[in-house]
Amino acid sequence: MAIEPPLTDLPIKTADTGFYRGFSVNVTVISKIIISALVVWAIFWPIQSGAVLNGMNSYILGNFAAWYIWVVAFFVIVCLALAIWPTAGRLKLGLDHEEPEFTNFSWFSMMFGAGIGVGMLTWAVAEPVAHFGSNPETIKGLTTGGAADNVRMAYKWSFLHWGFSAWACYGIAGLSLAFFSYRRGLPLTIRSSLTPLFGKALSGPLGHVIDIVAVVATILGVAQTLGFGVEQFVAGLSRIGIGGLVNAEGGATMAGIIIAIIVIMGASTLSALSGVGKGIKWLSNINMVLSIFLLSFFIIFGATWFGASAMFVGLWDYVLALPGMSLNVWKSDGVEGSEAFLLAQWQGWWPVFYWAWWIAFAPFVGLFLARISRGRTIREFVLGALIVPALMCFVWFAWAGGTAIDLELNGGANGVIFDAANGDKIFAMTEFMLSPIADALAWAMALLIVVLLMTFLVTSADSAVLIVNTINAAGDEGPKARPHILFWGAALGLVVAGLLISGGTSAIQTAMVIGALPFSIVMVLMCFSLIKAIFNDGRREAAGVPTLAEPSATPAE
Template sequence: MREWIGPLSIRGHDMRQFDQHDDTRISETAALVIGRAPLWNISDPLQINTVQRGVYEGFNLVVSVCAKLLVVCMVIFLVMLPDVSARLLELLKTATLTVFASWYVYVLALILLSCFVIACLPVSKRLRLGPDGVLPEHSTKSWLAMMFCAGIGIGTLAFAVSEPVSHFLINPDILAGTMETGGAAAVSSAMRFVYLHYGFSAWATYAIVGLALGLACHRHGQPMTMRSGLVAILGKRLEGSAGHVIDVISILAVIAGITTTIVIGLEQICSGLSMLTGSRFFADNSGNPPLIALFTALVVLTAVAIASIVSGVERGVKWVSQLGFVLFFTVLAVFVVFGGGVRVLGVLADGTVTYLKSVAVHATTIYDPKISAASSAQRDWQGDWTIFYWAWWIAFAPFVGMFVAQISRGRTLREFILGTMIAPAFMCFIWFAGTGGTALMLELDGTAAGAILSAEHAYRLYETVDIMLSPGVAAVFKAVLVLLFLILIVASASAAIIAIKSIGAGGSKLAETPFHSILWAFVIAANAGAIMAVGGVASIRDVMIVSALPSSMILALMLVSVCVGIFKESRGFPRLRFPSIPS
């Protein structure tokens, strides 16, 4: 039998007309009782103003123009005042690491912990990214494959050998004197830190953005743009300047992330071409790529990226991504078959177990330089590696998070979190065990004879190929690696530009003209070129650490928004209950 609310009349509003479970009407009446306007319904889509005609038709003028102007102004500043820019960048990096290193570590740790807690909540088993009862749009197999493709980037290839070898030579355990470099135990330690950087913490940043956007957009019909992820806590305020600021910061973060990807990829391409051709055009006497080579590669890359975008998502970006995926696993297979063999399984198992045992400790560790010289060295290592990676993942979170949200409609919260965090992380573990683990095995058994350890980081991948394969086959395979670097850069840049346009258009799909894609390609290329001209490839770490700071604060707010949204969903908040009488 229907239960009716008891006879209660306040300020002329007869409450017996409302059903006890009619949340919206009760909330509106309650708002009138306390003298406020009716509460805003989260399912009312944000009204984001867009231009109706002209060059910026379909775009929000404030977000699109402000983002472009800020990047262009920075490029002009870098080019006009290179010495001042270099000193300022160094000061900003030092200040950021001094003041905010703990913030980076703890905010990522909090996001990681929160994701696991949310996945364990009973409500996460039934609450879906979409209306109740909606089914997933993609099969689980296809969904997980797309999820991993979203995370495949330059870092996984460029640091495939370089990072495990670097941590094999120096890491916090070695700096503390608890472990010696060069032994079998150092392999486990090295892989543990590699897995820390590519494990659950990295994917949790994507998961929290995807979760915030998935709940807001798929379940409540909000536009697919970054500001929508905060709708549970900021509501209609996001239609104005607050929302514009969030979207502009997100665009700048994506640009910083893709610039880092481009610069690291260009260095690897030039290093590979130097080994293939022996030409000094691609490497100076110290083995570093000169600016002229980097700029030439940047021009070629920009042209290919524009061609990929202009040709359309289906024919261009999708084709490039699929080819990159095939080549990616071809590289892994070659390393395992011709290099590490079954020993890779031991590296994988040992590294995974040690990572799982230590992730809670390492994800929350802050090294204090005041304690000892070893702690100071550990703090420097943490800034160069862990903080850099946390900043990189935060910068990529807007566009990777938007992508995983788009493909996850119909998934329960538990499915989404576990699928986003665990499956791709373990695929990264397999990748680094097969590539970096192979390089370390070749050094330990004496096959490499120190060639990989002594090589510059940009050449370690190619040196490993030379050791594994015969000269002729190695030359072909190195050419494939150079091609794969180019493909990954183009795919990442194309996806980033699509995400930037989507944010600039307030989530609208109407702004499909190629003009803005081409314009953004040139803006990003100019930004990458200016940074390389000022500080070289090494400066990109400093840029990443500084530029990701504002975006990290948005991620923290998104975590709050997700928690508030889930609480409202699970408790029916806001709801007023009045005494009932039997009918």
């Protein structure tokens, strides 16, 4: 039987007139209702919502931890296999004659800034410090928490959470969306990536459900990032002399949360109105330059050799241990305080939480990566999206986190850094480094970090608003109605505020872990769909059947 041409037409009904003109009413309205209900529930019934979310989170961690661990390992394998597979690796994410729209520097800047850059300012210091104190090896008694023999373990686990696994989640989503949108001519929306499995049925309710799941996951995943960022932003404002924003325990006050969200979401909404090629591109370039400056400060004036050792030895340990760390699932024996209980608890707090975070972030970052990667080959995309940003994260962790550990071990910090709140650790560290020289320098560095943090947060937030609108508009990348951009900007800010009020960042974490679960299933289907499409395209080429949606071609029925 002759092989059929690929599907190159997936009609998605959008409104022709009125407030929702150009938008899929089913996806947009239902997504708005779900997010609005979450906001109202979290703000007006904070105790009840916190209790329910925590109960659901406990159930998911108890029953789906293995799913999260193994599914992310599967994403890494699929990405690497597609890059190695000759038939797949040479394919362009676009028509054969198309070239990349952005330079490599802008491409990496936008990829890093929107994907993970904001996390570096919190976790590049906080996470190595946390694992230096406790990790599976300390639980097993193989190393000593807070001692020199635990440094390598701290970096092995830090690299796991921010390395190839994280970017494989983004890579799968980005590859699928770019392949089916730019090679097949299908709408740039999540449902298009599943057409080899479900065909034109995705034009109807099934496709609507998939896109709604993606929108909700995106809002919750970005809310997680903004939640951490808001707390750090408030800590930074306090460090540069703005009072009344931090309570006695070092956390953000209600006033601090509100001010930070108004500033960040106001700037991000204005940036979103200008589009990807203007506001987001320039912001990404600015925060890349500022982050290189800050990182250079840690490399030159921080723990230069300690950081170099952490980088290269940690990378070696990470690569060797990656298969075991990626596949191992610890089961609790139910005995509180036992080794098995503590290992399972630690895995829920760290890898499972992170895998849920990256999966929830994947529709946003994936669609954004697809948007900025048109014209690149699959192999170029995988190597660029998995390896380069991961190495950038490793460099940050090695020298920023390494400086913190070295100052505490050998530099006389005496808990100044370790005892600070996670978001405040980088400020505490730079102040400790610079205050002996000049308080003005310490203040100037704190200001630079606040500006850099804001550009990262604005880049993430405005990118998310544009991505959500693209999904709601059936993949239309063109200008969107301003009221919808304003709505999603406000909604994102209210989700962060509501969940912070109802239970702090832990409430955001819980909501995000719950929201990521259904989208993880969609991502597994994306993998099989992409593999099936590429395999069938090889057969089509051999049979002389077109595989591309040329601009002048008539869509296949």
